[in-house]
Amino acid sequence: MAARIISIGNQKGGVGKSTVTMQLAGSLTRRGYKVLVIDADEQATATKWASMSDSEPFPATVVGLAAAGIKLHRELQKFVDQYEYILVDCPPSVSAPTPQSAFLVSDLVLIPTRPSLADIWAVQETLKLIERAKTINEGIKTVILLNAKQPNTQLSRDAAVILTGFDAVLLKTTFHLRQAYAQSVVLGGTVHDVPGAKPAQTEVEALTEELLALLKSQ
Secondary structure, eight states: OOOEEEEEOOSSSSSSHHHHHHHHHHHHHHTTOOEEEEEOOTTOHHHHHHTOOSSSOOSSEEEEOGGGGGGHHHHHHTTTTTOSEEEEEOOOOTTOHHHHHHHTTOSEEEEEEOSSHHHHHHHHHHHHHHHHHTTTOTTOEEEEEEEEEOTTOHHHHHHHHHHHTSSSEEEEEEEEOOHHHHHHHHHTSOGGGSTTOHHHHHHHHHHHHHHHHHHHTO
């Protein structure tokens, strides 16, 4: 069976795309799936992340394909028979051809956003790109993940209300602002490698469960 392709994208930087990509990759691998991370961002965050560990290698394979640009969808096809899940860490920028190319062959696009107005505006721009991709890839699903949430704040509540009105599924899972996510980068692993990071681990597992359920319904 060909791999399911999940693109993680947002037209704004700093929203947590690489964090979500790497945590999800680790979680899927822990469940026994063969996972490939495509680092499509010239900043190469995912690639650098995977190289941080001096002991255990990162659980999923990470390949840098930022140079593929508009031909990324063709490059992805070379891997679909070798893996069960392919996660594409997309670069920011509305004008970048890479996300548009990835969306053409994605089963699902996951849009992380922080609870700020600037980030939410970027979600709207990303949704426009996905709409263009739907002219070719009609079956693509779109979901939004509220990231770096701070509990019991009006900003987070307002962001959730606004995002619910968008033409995409706002996931029940949220990622809170936790040190464990930053610590996992230093370790070159995931929050499952961070001692005492149970709350973050629970969030990552909840995200994995929710996305697997959505993909199975396709």
